[in-house]
Amino acid sequence: MDFIKSVLPDGKGVLPYYMLVLSVISIGNCLQTYSTLHFSRRLYNGRFVPNTKLPAASTTYNPEDSTDKLVSAQNDPKAMDQMTPLAGRLFGTWTLITSIVRCYAAYNLHLGPMYNIAYWTYIVAFGHFFSEKFIFKSMTFGLPQVFPFTLATCALIWMPLVRDHYVEVN
Numbered sequence: 001m002d003f004i005k006s007v008l009p010d011g012k013g014v015l016p017y018y019m020l021v022l023s024v025i026s027i028g029n030c031l032q033t034y035s036t037l038h039f040s041r042r043l044y045n046g047r048f049v050p051n052t053k054l055p056a057a058s059t060t061y062n063p064e065d066s067t068d069k070l071v072s073a074q075n076d077p078k079a080m081d082q083m084t085p086l087a088g089r090l091f092g093t094w095t096l097i098t099s100i101v102r103c104y105a106a107y108n109l110h111l112g113p114m115y116n117i118a119y120w121t122y123i124v125a126f127g128h129f130f131s132e133k134f135i136f137k138s139m140t141f142g143l144p145q146v147f148p149f150t151l152a153t154c155a156l157i158w159m160p161l162v163r164d165h166y167v168e169v170n
Contacts, residue, residue: 009107015162016106019118022151023103026095033092040088043145046138047079048072072137082138098125109166119159126152 009016032039048070054063063069073079098121105118129148133139 009109013162013165015158015166016109018155019102019106019109023099023106026099026102030092030096030099033088033095037083037085037088039144040091041081041083043148044083044087044132044138045081045140045142045144046072046132046136047074047076048082048138049076049079074137074140110168112167115159115163115167119155122152122155122159126156 009020029039051063051066051069051071053071054066054069055061057063070082101121102118105114108114109118125148129139129145129152133141133145139145
């Protein structure tokens with residue numbers, strides 16, 4: 001028990017433990033993105049088909065370079081998701097970086113800049129998931145999507161409310 005206590009953050013309150021637990025879970029999530037697309041495909045489960053309204057290729061334009069080369073088509077039987085091995089690994093790498101920042105912050109919430117950087121990881125995560133759901137439509141909303149939205153939203157509400165409790169003023 002002393003060993004476990006020695007590796008836990010010294011911070012007062014629950015927030016450091018919340019951030020540490022999320023970091024450990026996220027590191028596990030990162031590792032799985034390198035071994036399978038299964039769980040990432042459940043999260044990013046929007047369906048797409050090629051965009052037939054793009055102009056033809058020319059010397060100055062390549063439709064393959066277009067960010068809208070695919071369009072949402074949830075009910076089309078030919079539609080596919082956008083999760084590729086590269087996209088999965090990129091998501092895993094992004095998740096790992098976020099996990100490292102949050103883990104470090106869990107032990108250093110008394111430092112204002114560290115607190116702010118940790119808070120920004122939740123802003124970016126929420127913005128990413130929000131835009132993928134509502135703008136890019138690479139997600140439908142179900143149980144796999146509830147967790148990232150809920151965890152980010154909790155932190156976005158909670159962290160500003162308790163900042164003065166954690167951050168030391170020099």
